[in-house]
Amino acid sequence: MTKACRVNDMVIRFANVNGTGSASANDLFSKAIFRMGIPLSSKNVFPSNIQGLPTWYEVRINENGFLGYCDGVDIMVAVNPQSFTRDVASVNKGGYFVYDSTKKLHPDLIREDIHYIGIPMMQLCMENYETPRQHQLFKNIVYVGALAALLRVELEVIRQIIHELFSKKEKLIPPNVKALELGANYALEHYSEPLNVKVERRDNIKDKILIDGNSATALGAIYAGATVGAWYPITPSTSVISAFEKYCKRLRVDAETGKNKFAIIQAEDELAAIGMVIGANWNGARAFTSTSGAGISLMSEFLGLAYFAEIPLVLVNVQRGGPSTGMPTRTQQSDILICAYASHGDTKQVLLFPSTPADCFEMTAMAFDLADRLQTPVIVMSDLDLGMNNHVSPPLKWDDKRQYDLGKVLNKEQLEHMEDYGRYLDVDDDGICYRTLPGTHPTKGAFFTRGTSRDEHAKYTEDAATYVRNGERLQKKWQTTKRYVPGPAFHQPKSEHALGVVYFGTSNYSTLEAVDSLARQGIHFDVMQVKAFPFNDDVKNFFEAHEQVFVVEQNRDAQFRSLLINELGLLPNRVLSALNFDGMPITAAHILKQIIKQLPEMKPAGVNL
């Protein structure tokens, strides 16, 4: 039998039990694909649990760079009997089910339309290793070896990675390499016929790196000069601060004294975490916090204070499935509206929307400049998919000539020569006033920061006209903000079609894949990626230049669409939605289906809905 073989285009899913060490084995496999120059993405689908529940790790390999999440599995590596039934069911017709054949598979799990590859993983480990813990750990490496052999992954690449991983614990190298070879040899001996999918070395990675968004965010904060990080543990944002701490210990310890050029405080709750960040920024240090889910609700009171008292702060929101505790280990973009208008009263907050780890780095660094320049909170709107999964990303870039923009802060000499200092005097007519920091001048420039209404000299007032004047100045500052935040990116030199698609954040790969697929069917779209709120005129012009525009987002209520309509005064019937809110990243197929459903007259022949 000859099979058509697909090269570098497949989805592999590993079904594991959480807490068994499978994550590092799965990463080992991904890294090998990456080192072979082939683009891939990996998604951890994990429970909110420490040990014992099913967890999945999914790798999409695509040499054309379409790396969005997609439904259907070509190869299932099933190591968890708990989830066998659904794991068997999720394999594509003609796909493979790789399982631990130490125990015989129950007849109910046999499908006629897929292939079964039994590897006696546990048996091999029992024969070759001593302790139960070793059996469990090396079983993971055995399946990596078997899969690598089946897919023609270069084993030498994996051996090299194992050497690097254990360079400081060298005695662990031989048993790991042995496990790899046990799996590979067994697979080659018992399944010599090639599969209908395989990988082949390419040169499509170039200088790219493999990194999770939260680590890139942490590095952005370090490069931007953040010295204070206050936080409260919450999934999926926790690893932002763990990475910040890890890199600070490497990059920010004074060589002479051994003392830290940073302060990280694990607060008692999210309220205290953002309070500390406000206190530190008020006092002239760059400080930030990161949170998710309920943390945003809890921080809302302080976001209002920072907006109204005009104190810079950077907040990284790694969004997860809501509302309430929601799905803490699943992804969504469902905090758009609460963040855009966070806190009671008339408030508006600056948002940035990263799509890749390189964006996380750049936008976090940028957020500190924006916050200091605009004297207001800046919220980096990441999500679980971006934050916690490894992504192939352009390398992180920094220009040594780049200076920090600390905004309008008066120093001692400037105060010395100043007749009348007023904290909220709009001297430059851009809505942004001059700050002073405590400790600057013995007799000039002190003021009382407050969340109450106040006049231009920061004195408490209940005078209606003064209050309105202040509110209008804040609106002017909001207009100024549009000149500073990044504008949208367009995927075409200029608009030329009647239809448009808008996306932001992690819908990037799936949106572009859907648009590409539609184009091949003769339906053409212009595409815009929105990078920040407030929206500038370029965003508005895109909507005006198109009859209908689809907004792709990962929430139920089309929150981004609401924000666009509300802020830009768009006609609602010209703004359509392609949504996903099941907690998994949006897929190209899903976007495609929703777009075509809403454009019945454009439905191409042969497409089933």
Place this chain on the structure above:
Amino acid sequence: MTYIKSKIRHPKQPKNSIGYVKADYEGALSTLCAGCGHDSISAAIIEACYEMSIEPHRLAKVSGIGCSSKTPTYFLGNSHGFNSVHGRMPSITTGANMANRDLIYLGVSGDGDTASIGLGQFCHVIRRNLNMTYIVMNNGCYGLTKGQDSATADFGSVNKSGTENPFPAIDLAGLALELGATFVARSFSGDKTQLIPLIKAAMSHRGFAFLDVISPCVTFNNNMGSTKSYEYVRDHIPATAAHEFVPQEEEILISYPGGSNTSVRLHDGSSIQLHKLNANWNPIDRNTAVNRLQQAKINGEILTGLLFVDKDSRDLHEVINSVDQPLNSLRKELLCPGTSALNKINDGLR
């Protein structure tokens, strides 16, 4: 605010050792009720800072929400202040202190702000031993919302509307001792001879210094049956000691006739000298403080004075091993690892 304080001063008014007159430590005219205990505490703060020759800009005032939290407007007008949100002053102060360890942080709060909405932040700032002075202006009621009982109102205390409080009080000084606060004192707004040296000692302590100051609310909680009225407090305040604050440059000369004298040297070299009124109490022993406080409570008394001080306390900066210079003074050259370090990181991710 239409009230304006007179700017005319006596030409020969005395100056402190750094050349400032007392008026340099004053703030705007108070808008609190006439006779409010809080105004006496503000006056004591002004006096303490003037006498200690603190440069006004080296001190930052931080408060939450409530009558007490308004007072930073009424003292130290040349110092930066931050009137934050209800119950959250400790977190603001923590962040501010992390940014600049060289300033003196004076936190002002009330019993609602600290014992109710802010109880969590109060406990945790104590645990961290943040280097700050934390004054609670404690009147047992909510003034701005017209006199409701607060969590420090004593069990059975009668409020202005005649209702007896059915709940036990949270004793903030006792709680601070229990949580490991490294300086705990209690005083009364009407006793400035005791209050001023305690404020000075608190500001000289490195670490968390807590001052619970009973401060009667003349409008809503000064009635018969209230245990926080001027009359009740005056009749029920034994003290641990008579206190004298001795600045670092002065020799200790004061001696009391009779009784037992002791002196505790504080972090900055100054000391507080105590003429003890009770032999069964030692200011550097947490246990005797807890016992004396408990005994006073059983007797229906409000024990005042210095209760406990740990002169070897390590503040948060020491615990987290941060650099000696303020973090807000570090510039890009000291903070940004630069391109070559980033290239190495990129290489490690390939």
